[in-house]
Structure formats: C-alpha cells, structure tokens
Amino acid sequence: MRILRRPRIEEPKVSESELELFGGPLRYDMGWSKHEYARLDLTLWGALKSLPRLVGHTIALAWRADRRSLVTVGATEVGQGIAAALKLLAVNAALHAVLAAGADVRGLRHALPAGAVLVVVNSVNAVLASWSTSAAGSLEPKVERAASEQYLAACERVEMAAIEDGAFRELIDRAQYGANEARHMIGSSVSAINSVFSLIASGGVLLALNPVLLPMLILIVAPRGWGVMRVAQQRYFSTMTWIEHLRASRVLSTLLTSVTAALEVRVHGVGGFLLRHFHRMSHSAESEQERLAKDKARTELAASALQGVGYLLTFMLMIGLCLSGHMSVAAFGTAAMALNSGSAGIGALVSTMSQLHEQSLYVHDLADFLVRADDWAIPDGGLPLPDRPRSIRLDMVSFRYPGRDEPAVKDVSFTIPLGSVIALVGPNGSGKSTLVRLLCGLHLPGEGHIHWDDINIAEADRHQLFAHVSLLTQSFERWPFTAAANIRIGQPGREATDDELRTSAAYAGADRDIAALPRGMNTLLGKQFRGGSDLSGGQWQKIGLARAHFRDACMIIVDEPTSALDPDAEQRAFDQILALAGPDRIIVLVTHRMAAVRHADLIFVLDEGRLIEQGSHAELFAAEPTSRYAHMYRLQAEQYEHLPHHPVPGPARPAVAEPN
Numbered sequence: 059m060r061i062l063r064r065p066r067i068e069e070p071k072v073s074e075s076e077l078e079l080f081g082g083p084l085r086y087d088m089g090w091s092k093h094e095y096a097r098l099d100l101t102l103w104g105a106l107k108s109l110p111r112l113v114g115h116t117i118a119l120a121w122r123a124d125r126r127s128l129v130t131v132g133a134t135e136v137g138q139g140i141a142a143a144l145k146l147l148a149v150n151a152a153l154h155a156v157l158a159a160g161a162d163v164r165g166l167r168h169a170l171p172a173g174a175v176l177v178v179v180n181s182v183n184a185v186l187a188s189w190s191t192s193a194a195g196s197l198e199p200k201v202e203r204a205a206s207e208q209y210l211a212a213c214e215r216v217e218m219a220a221i222e223d224g225a226f227r228e229l230i231d232r233a234q235y236g237a238n239e240a241r242h243m244i245g246s247s248v249s250a251i252n253s254v255f256s257l258i259a260s261g262g263v264l265l266a267l268n269p270v271l272l273p274m275l276i277l278i279v280a281p282r283g284w285g286v287m288r289v290a291q292q293r294y295f296s297t298m299t300w301i302e303h304l305r306a307s308r309v310l311s312t313l314l315t316s317v318t319a320a321l322e323v324r325v326h327g328v329g330g331f332l333l334r335h336f337h338r339m340s341h342s343a344e345s346e347q348e349r350l351a352k353d354k355a356r357t358e359l360a361a362s363a364l365q366g367v368g369y370l371l372t373f374m375l376m377i378g379l380c381l382s383g384h385m386s387v388a389a390f391g392t393a394a395m396a397l398n399s400g401s402a403g404i405g406a407l408v409s410t411m412s413q414l415h416e417q418s419l420y421v422h423d424l425a426d427f428l429v430r431a432d433d434w435a436i437p438d439g440g441l442p443l444p445d446r447p448r449s450i451r452l453d454m455v456s457f458r459y460p461g462r463d464e465p466a467v468k469d470v471s472f473t474i475p476l477g478s479v480i481a482l483v484g485p486n487g488s489g490k491s492t493l494v495r496l497l498c499g500l501h502l503p504g505e506g507h508i509h510w511d512d513i514n515i516a517e518a519d520r521h522q523l524f525a526h527v528s529l530l531t532q533s534f535e536r537w538p539f540t541a542a543a544n545i546r547i548g549q550p551g552r553e554a555t556d557d558e559l560r561t562s563a564a565y566a567g568a569d570r571d572i573a574a575l576p577r578g579m580n581t582l583l584g585k586q587f588r589g590g591s592d593l594s595g596g597q598w599q600k601i602g603l604a605r606a607h608f609r610d611a612c613m614i615i616v617d618e619p620t621s622a623l624d625p626d627a628e629q630r631a632f633d634q635i636l637a638l639a640g641p642d643r644i645i646v647l648v649t650h651r652m653a654a655v656r657h658a659d660l661i662f663v664l665d666e667g668r669l670i671e672q673g674s675h676a677e678l679f680a681a682e683p684t685s686r687y688a689h690m691y692r693l694q695a696e697q698y699e700h701l702p703h704h705p706v707p708g709p710a711r712p713a714v715a716e717p718n
C-alpha cells in the first residue's frame with residue numbers, strides 16, 4: 059500500500075533582480091532534484107524493505123574503516139535487545155508475584171528475585187549502552203575520514219576535462235555531502251538496529267502473552283509511522299525544490315564575508331546591495347519554513363489522534379480478554395508495558411528509517427561519483443617517456459572544448475627541438491593557452507598527435523609527462539601557505555634546504571620581497587588566517603616564478619608571467635626565464651609583450667586556433683609587409699616610439715578665479 063503521495067510544494071518566489079543576479083532562472087529541475095524520484099518510493103513499506111540494504115552498505119563502509127569498533131557496536135546492541143526482553147519478562151514475573159500475594163504482604167518477597175533481575179539487567183543495559191555510544195563515537199569519524207579520502211583522491215585523479223565539465227562538477231558538489239552523511243548513517247544504523255531489537259523483544263513478549271496482541275501493536279504504531287514519514291517527505295521535497303534558492307543565498311553570504319570581494323563590497327557599496335538581496339531571499343525561505351512547521355503540527359496531531367484510537371481499541375480488547383479469562387491481570391500489565399515500548403520502538407524505527415533513506419541518497423551520490431570519477435581518471439601507466447626528448451613534435455593537432463562549436467586549436471603542426479626557447483603569440487582567444495594545456499598533457503588532442511621523440515603522449519605515462527613539466531600560468535595558484543611552502547610546492551615530494559628555496563627566490567627577484575615580510579620565508583601568505591600576510595600582484599608573480607624555477611623540469615612553460623610586474627621586474631623576469639634555457643631544456647613562452655619574444659629561437663603565431671606563421675624574429679620580419687608577427691611587433695613598438703613626440707596630455711586645469 060502506498061501511504062504517501064508527493065506533497066504540493068510551491069516553488070520559491072524569486073524577483074526579476076535575483077534572476078538577473080544569478081544569470082537566469084534558478085535551476086529547479088537540475089542537480090539535487092534528481093533525488094525527488096528516489097524519494098517518490100519512500101513509503102513506509104518501501105523504507106522498511108530497504109533497511110537491510112542500507113544498513114548493509116553502511117556496515118561494509120564501517121568494516122573497512124574500523125572492524126573492532128564495529129563488532130563492539132554490534133555486540134552491545136544485541137546485548138541491549140536481550141536486556142529489553144529480559145526486563146519485560148522480569149516485570150511480568152514481578153507482577154505475577156505481587157498479584158498472587160494479594161493482601162498477604164509477606165508474599166511480596168516472591169517478587170524480590172524478579173526485582174533483583176531488573177536491577178542487574180538495567181545496570182548491564184546501561185553499561186552496554188555507554189559502551190556502544192563510545193564505540194560508535196570512535197567509528198563515525200573514521201567512516202567519514204575514509205569516505206572523504208576516497209572522495210578527495212577521486213577528485214584529484216580525474217582529467218582536466220572532467221573538472222571543467224558542468225555535469226561532472228555538479229556531481230562533485232553533490233557527492234561532497236556523502237562523506238558526512240556516511241558518518242551520520244552509522245548513528246542512524248545503530249538506532250535502527252536498537253529499535254529493531256527492542257521491537258523484537260516487545261513483539262516476542264506480546265506473542266508469548268497472547269498472539270492477538272501483535273496486530274494491535276501494529277494498529278497503534280501505524281499512524282505514528284505515517285506521520286513521521288509524511289513530515290520527512292515534506293521536508294525533503296521542500297529542500298529539493300528550494301535547493302538552488304538556498305545555494306544562491308549561501309553565495310551571497312560568502313561574497314559578503316570573502317577577502318577578495320571585500321574591496322568592492324566597501325568602495326562600490328556592493329555590501330548594501332547584497333544584503334538587500336540576502337534579506338529578500340531569506341524572507342521567502344522563512345515563509346517556507348513556516349509552512350512546513352504548520353504542516354508538521356497538523357500531521358502530528360492527526361497521527362496522535364489515530365494512535366489514541368488504536369490504543370483505545372487495544373485496551374478494550376485486552377479488557378475483554380481478561381474478562382473472558384484468556385489473560386491474567388499480571389499479563390495485562392506486562393502487555394501494556396510491551397505495547398508502550400513496542401510503539402516507541404516502531405516510532406523510533408520509522409523516524410530512523412526516514413533519516414537513513416535520506417542519508418543514503420547522499421551516500422549513493424558519493425558512490426555514483428566514485429564510479430564516474432573512475433571513468434574520468436587519468437590512466438595509470440603507459441609508455442615511458444624519455445627524460446630529455448630530442449624534440450617534441452605536433453602533427454595536425456586539433457582540439458575542441460566540449461560544448462564549443464569551433465575548435466580552440468586547429469591542424470597545428472610544428473616541432474620544438476630540445477634546447478630551444480619557443481614563443482607562442484597571437485591575439486586573445488587565438489589558442490595559445492589551449493596549446494599549452496595540450497603540451498602539458500592536461501588535454502589530449504582530439505585529432506592529430508603529439509610525439510616526444512617517437513612516443514605518442516596519448517599512449518605515454520601521463521604522470522611521467524606531468525613530472526617533466528614546470529608550469530607558470532596566468533592564474534597560478536596563490537596557496538594560503540607560508541612563502542617557503544609556496545616555493546617548495548613546485549616539487550611537493552622533495553625535501554628542500556633553506557638555501558635551495560632562497561636560491562629560487564633570488565632567481566625570481568622575490569628575495570627582497572620575502573625578506574620584508576614579518577616572518578620572512580615563514581610568513582603565512584593568506585589574509586584569511588590569523589597572522590596571515592599578503593603580497594602585491596607582482597610580488598606574487600615573482601613567487602610563482604621562484605616556484606617554477608624550484609620545480610626544475612625539462613619543459614618550462616610560462617604563460618603571461620609578467621602581466622603584474624613593474625618594467626624593471628618585467629625585464630628582469632624575461633631575462634631570468636631566458637637564462638633558464640639550456641641544451642637539455644625547452645622553454646615555452648606565451649606572452650603579448652612582443653619585445654620579450656624577440657630573443658626566442660622560434661616564434662609561432664596563432665590566429666583563431668591555426669598556426670599562421672613560424673620562424674625566428676629575423677625570419678618573420680623578413681616576410682614583411684605580409685607578416686602578422688611583424689605587424690603586431692611594430693604596433694606595440696610604435697606606442698613607445700611616439701611617446702617623446704606626443705607627450706601624454708595632462709588634465710585640463712579648471713579656471714580658478716583669483717580672489718579679489
């Protein structure tokens with residue numbers, strides 16, 4: 059029987075300006091709402107049926123995390139179940155003795171053994187309960203850790219394309235809750251097992267007293283089960299319907315507190331703007347909470363009324379059984395207790411089941427993510443690459459980003475000999491950074507091949523390829539670690555002496571900037587932490603360059619490494635990069651500063667993803683006036699040449715009237 063139907067829940071009311079703020083309609087039909095379909099199966103019976111599978115899944119996870127604690131939890135829970143049954147039997151015996159004694163108070167001593175058993179069983183039960191709590195407490199964080207490590211390791215392993223894939227990103231976001239929910243599933247599973255045992259105990263005692271009492275137990279607990287499930291389902295549907303709204307509110311609060319947004323929040327007065335939106339969105343979310351609370355109150359009232367009817371019918375039946383001589387008065391008392399604890403047990407079980415089911419949806423997301431991440435994983439192994447390839451050769455390489463019609467790189471062929479400095483130039487969006495990603499092995503060509511000597515990198519050990527590359531991109535990471543760690547992270551696995559780090563810092567011209575920091579190399583570069591400091595954009599770029607130097611790889615790729623540097627530092631940085639060139643290195647330089655390109659051995663000019671020119675500076679200039687490179691070079695050079703003849707005009711001074 060399907061007890062529950064999907065409740066009617068109104069979608070959040072979002073104003074036009076909120077839609078505009080988040081780039082269009084909030085995506086109610088995406089992501090989290092996937093769970094809605096799972097929840098449609100959440101009937102009382104369906105949830106009970108899924109209990110063994112859900113608990114089994116959690117047990118398997120816990121078994122891998124900490125067997126000893128798991129066995130302890132299991133044994134103590136079984137012990138508590140037996141204790142519950144023994145308690146009811148002892149109560150039954152005590153009642154028999156008390157009723158048999160009648161007016162003879164001396165007869166009450168026959169109740170003493172049962173009383174003693176009750177005391178002992180209660181004490182043992184208390185010890186078992188605290189033992190179980192302690193073992194579950196140590197098991198939960200281990201399960202969370204194991205699941206989190208699985209999740210993070212899978213994130214780290216996947217292809218770049220996966221990280222940029224919208225659907226996969228969504229899965230990453232959803233799966234992050236799985237580890238936490240796996241932890242909670244331990245507690246819920248323990249509660250579920252506990253409820254099942256106490257239910258078996260109560261059911262067993264009722265069966266022994268009079269089999270007809272068992273269906274009455276179900277009659278009493280069914281309304282409560284219905285109520286709990288309905289409330290849970292309402293809450294779940296509401297969460298799923300409102301999830302994007304909640305996320306958007308969270309984004310607003312994150313922006314209001316973030317370090318990077320702090321400047322504009324203050325100077326541009328964005329704070330008040332964001333606060334107003336936050337207020338409006340929170341306000342509409344509050345009304346949904348209010349609706350849920352009212353619905354819950356109504357449901358619980360109806361469930362209690364129905365449960366009362368169930369109790370009434372059961373007691374009438376029990377009185378009838380007593381009057382007809384089918385049940386003793388002592389059995390009546392014991393049955394009343396068993397019905398009470400049984401109904402509490404089922405109530406707890408149903409509520410735990412709804413929690414377990416909800417938690418399992420998130421854990422299922424995590425499992426789903428792990429499978430997908432495996433499909434997207436950068437493969438281990440492959441052909442070994444030469445430590446120092448004589449050349450890197452591109453043959454008709456094309457690459458198109460998913461979701462884009464035009465390829466970012468189209469039919470590009472060239473050869474980079476070992477020991478050379480090459481430069482990639484071209485207008486914005488011409489494919490330079492994409493080509494860099496292909497050279498690093500972050501993406502594999504869609505068509506064509508890249509060979510290191512005679513090894514096709516599509517068949518090579520990609521991890522080995524990464525190990526041969528030192529990459530300094532436009533958006534290199536500013537790790538919130540110390541200055542020393544920010545350089546050392548160029549080779550995270552290598553122990554480095556202070557001297558080595560200082561050499562790299564000096565190479566990049568960052569030594570003086572680091573020396574000026576409050577704790578030198580040991581200064582934490584992250585304003586979000588207490589005691590943290592920060593650097594200017596240009597100083598950060600020098601740190602990035604020091605990191606690339608410390609990595610000491612055979613192919614050094616620098617993509618716009620000097621955009622934030624002052625002219626002196628820029629000149630010096632280019633000199634330093636070129637100084638890294640050697641017979642066993644390849645330097646790939648991507649920049650719009652044409653003056654820096656002049657000294658490259660080979661210059662490759664890209665336009666709309668195609669290679670349109672290649673050669674040395676002199677060769678490309680020899681092709682004037684058709685050379686695109688020469689045109690770009692002259693255009694930039696002219697800006698400087700004109701300066702002395704055309705001084706930058708100053709602001710016009712307002713006419714100031716002389717005071718009389």
Ligand SMILES: Nc1ncnc2c1ncn2[C@@H]1O[C@H](COP(=O)(O)OP(=O)(O)OP(=O)(O)O)[C@@H](O)[C@H]1O
Binds near residue numbers: 484488491
């Ligand atoms: N991650 C991405 N996903 C989808 N398209 C991308 C991505 N990165 C770049 N593109 C597109 O690929 C094309 C080439 O971009 P690329 O970043 O390689 O150019 P670029 O020459 O490095 O540009 P710039 O000089 O502005 O840095 C552009 O049309 C760009 O919009």
